[in-house]
Amino acid sequence: MKRRDFMLAAGTAAGALMLPRMSFGAEGVIDVYFTSDQNVIDFWTNVVKPKFEAANAGITLNLVDGGDGPGVAAIGDRAMAALASGSDPQADLFEGFDTRVTVDGIAKGLYVDFETAGLSNYSKVNPLAFDIPTNLPYRGSQVLLAYDTTKLAPADVPKTWADLVAWIKANPGQFIYNRPNKGGSGGNFVRRAIYEANGQDPAKFTVDNYTAEAGETMLNPAWDILMDLAPSLFDGGAYTSGNTQSLQLLGQSAVTMIPAWSDQALSAIDQGVLPETTGLVQLQDLGLPGGFTKLAVLSNGTNKDAALKLADFLLTEEIQSAVLTELGGFPGVSWDYISADLREKFADLIPQTIPNFPGGDWEKAINEGWYRAVAPNVDPAS
Amino acid sequence: MTIADAGQPVLAAPERRRPIGLLLVAVPVLLVIWLIIWPIISAIIQTLWMRLPEGGETFSLETYRFFFSDGYSLSNLSITLWTTGVCAILLLVVCLPIALYLRFSDSKVAAYVQGLAIFPMFVPSIILSFAFIRVLGPNGTVDLLLNAMSLPKIRSPYLTPWGPVIGLVWDNIPLTVLILLSGLGNVSNQAIEAARDVGAGRFALLWHIILPRISNSILVAISFAVLGIFSAFTLPYVLGPAAPEMMGPFMQRTFRELYEPRTAITQAVITFGFCIVFGLFYVRSVAKNRTP
The missing domain is CATH 3.40.190.10 (Periplasmic binding protein-like II)
Incomplete structure (x- = not known):
């Protein structure tokens, strides 16, 4: 019977491994996919996640390392297929992503247009950082x-x-x-x-x-x-x-x-x-x-509204200051929206203009x- | 190879069982057709039929013409062939003695040697790459050791064509040793003893008794190594020079960064053309073994 027990156990284990792949994007859990390096994911884990979850009870963040650009691009392609079939893309927000990468993604309305999304902090974004309305710059480096x-x-x-x-x-x-x-x-x-x-x-x-x-x-x-x-x-x-x-x-x-x-x-x-x-x-x-690192929010994600709330939250002074102090990056918003003492402290180190190719x-x-x-x-x- | 021994099933009533046998192989065969053969055919079609701007399609060899007239692409192809060839020779030189030792040694050390030879199989290539930079890279461990003995630094192979060669050889040792070892299993001790009795020396033993019996395994081992090395990505990308690049990184860059899928597929088809030659070697040797 040992052999049969083993087979049963192995089967259950294999099934359990496959479960997360079969699951649907859960309500109240924002799935964030990263193209950025580990130091950025650490920043989200240690700063963004606790602050956002404390401010928004009932919403949690699921931070997924997408590996690199092509890794998240594949998730984007999957979301594109989900859009066509009306199913759940199991993703809500992409960090460090250019929405142009997904073929037909912008034309078919896969990504949220931030100009019309009504983010309260959208007007604070550094004018130098703007690219296209489906890419939301939130930090610079x-x-x-x-x-x-x-x-x-x-x-x-x-x-x-x-x-x-x-x-x-x-x-x-x-x-x-x-x-x-x-x-x-x-x-x-x-x-x-x-x-x-x-x-x-x-x-x-x-x-x-x-x-x-x-x-x-x-x-x-x-x-x-x-x-x-x-x-x-x-x-x-x-x-x-x-x-x-x-x-x-x-x-x-x-x-x-x-x-x-x-x-x-x-x-x-x-x-x-x-x-x-x-x-x-x-x-x-x-x-x-x-360059400025951009976010994209999927228009067909289960938690689109919560993801937009998160995007708006990232542009608040609290997070933007933390980008400077904790991450060693530059804010995505104009320098006027950073506290005066920080602005003074970093004035020598960081020039006022970042050439952005x-x-x-x-x-x-x-x-x-x-x-x-x-x-x-x-x-x-x- | 052991696969050959499974070729003669003991079937009592072959006529009755044949459909079941065919059904059993149907699933893998269909999978191969669906996931491998069909993509190959569709890739070749994609590179040969060009979509016209005004609609409709036309037959064109343009991407192939470009590849074979473009010095940059050709130098990438030739560095890939060079790396593959050098790796294949080095693998034989390194692995044959190890396999011979493991086959004919009775000592306890042999078990440890075998463990050590199989070890690279369990090391992911990205970890191997960074370890390589730490050890053989500039001011790496080797340099530190040499420095401690007041010897000059080595010329680091990092970022030269020898970087991927060393990495790929190390990475392919386990498979090659295992295949050669299974081939050496066909060499019977009696044959060796008989040859010794009539006064054959070590070299004569190797040349006239052992090598003829494992030539098939050598061919299979080399085919496997070549197939893996030809399209290797991580090691040539991390350890090799920026240019010329091997076909793996070259295809990936053309596809992902230059957004030229058609050119990338053409490179893939050409790579496949070279690999299929070694694939055929392997298939032929297996088929030869199976015919009674």
């Missing part, structure tokens, strides 16, 4: 330069792009940035080089002004700048495959300086992944770009162009 103060004195740190280039060339092998499509720290370093090649003017790039000719004339000079840097980079032109790997190389003291996300660098120092002797600096002529066709052109022109590390003419 900027790429900084993280460096090893034991090898480079804070007084000698480059403060302009020209100084940075001079420093990289004077210290070959001490700088590395990651591939622009794999984590934004390298991506925004590349975008800073693109600004440099175009007169340091972020206004030249908008979400809808990409054409093949514009891409050629505006991006090719930037590839020349980056090609010129390549021999002086770590290993004569190597590129890490993600934000974390760059941090690891800085932590192993293999390089002296890397571009890094402000929030990720701060939590890495906090957790001891990076030593306390790590310094952070921003270029003063034009900062390395950053548009996504869409530009992003595609940059990813493709960099891989073809810069990454092979050989002169295409030779």
Whole structure:
């Protein structure tokens, strides 16, 4: 009988494992899917969830790590299928998601249009951060330069792009940035080089002004700048495959300086992944770009109203201040809606403008162009 | 291979039982057709028929023409072939001695060696990748040890084509050792002793007695390793250089970041074309074993 017992137990266990997949989105439990890294999910677990649940009795948050963009995009595709069949998408809110990714998602009304959703705090959102009405920016992050103060004195740190280039060339092998499509720290370093090649003017790039000719004339000079840097980079032109790997190389003291996300660098120092002797600096002529992280709310989710309430809650001063103090990011609302003492405290560290490079066709052109022109590390003419 | 032994079922009345047997295999066969064969056919169709802007469809080899005339795509294909080839050779060089040792050793140490050889099977490749950076990366454990002995640092394979090679070889050791070991099970001790009696040396034993009997297993082991390595993603992506990239990361990037599904599917079909050659090797060797 032992064997039969075992089979029974195994069957029950397998059935139990499958249960959550079969369950429906429960009333009063907001299913939030994340594309962001662990430090952001920790922030939600420790700050957003307890505060929101305390303020809204009967509503709880279910925080799910979607892995990465494609992971949550798959949930979006599932919600799209659920919309067509009128069933439950088992998801309510996506964090760090661009609604354009779901094919036909916006056209078919899968995502809530925040302009007409009636959020009381919507008017506070930083005008620089707006993208399209189905994407709600709620926090920002900027790429900084993280460096090893034991090898480079804070007084000698480059403060302009020209100084940075001079420093990289004077210290070959001490700088590395990651591939622009794999984590934004390298991506925004590349975008800073693109600004440099175009007169340091972020206004030249908008979400809808990409054409093949514009891409050629505006991006090719930037590839020349980056090609010129390549021999002086770590290993004569190597590129890490993600934000974390760059941090690891800085932590192993293999390089002296890397571009890094402000929030990720701060939590890495906090957790001891990076030593306390790590310094952070921003270029003063034009900062390395950053970006705003957006939310999407599904229009067919079981808890759509509660999810909108949560979205509104995220824009309150309480959470927006916590984004600054707890997460090390930037607020998604205008600085006027942050308490005066915090505004003063961070005034030196954070410039008033965050260059925000548009996504869409530009992003595609940059990813493709960099891989073809810069990454092979050989002169295409030779 | 053991699969071959199951090929002759002891059936009393084959005529009567045959429909049941066919029914039993129907489910897996249908699944294979539905989940593997059909997607392949639909992928090939998708890359060959191009939708015209004014509606309607036309036959076109354009994406293939682009792939084979594009230096960047071709260098990605050639690095994939290079990595696969080097990995296959290294795997044989590393695994054959281990398998021979495990087959012919009676010592207790052999059990530990076997445990150690199987161990990589239980390590997820993403963990392996980061461990690799810690150990073989710049200023990693190896460098620290060398430094402690006042020796110069190694030239780290991290972010060079050798990074994925080392990772993939390590990752594929268990399967290769297991397949070779099962093949060595076919080599009888009597045959070896008989050869020894007539004065065969160690090398002659290996060349004339052992290798001919396990050539099939070697082929199967290499086919399996090649199939896995050719489309590997995590290790080449984390440990390899930005360019040229192996086909796995290249396909993923084309599909997810360049939003060019048709080009990505073309790359997949070309990858599949190379893999099918090794798949056929495997199928042929199994079929050869089954015919009495």
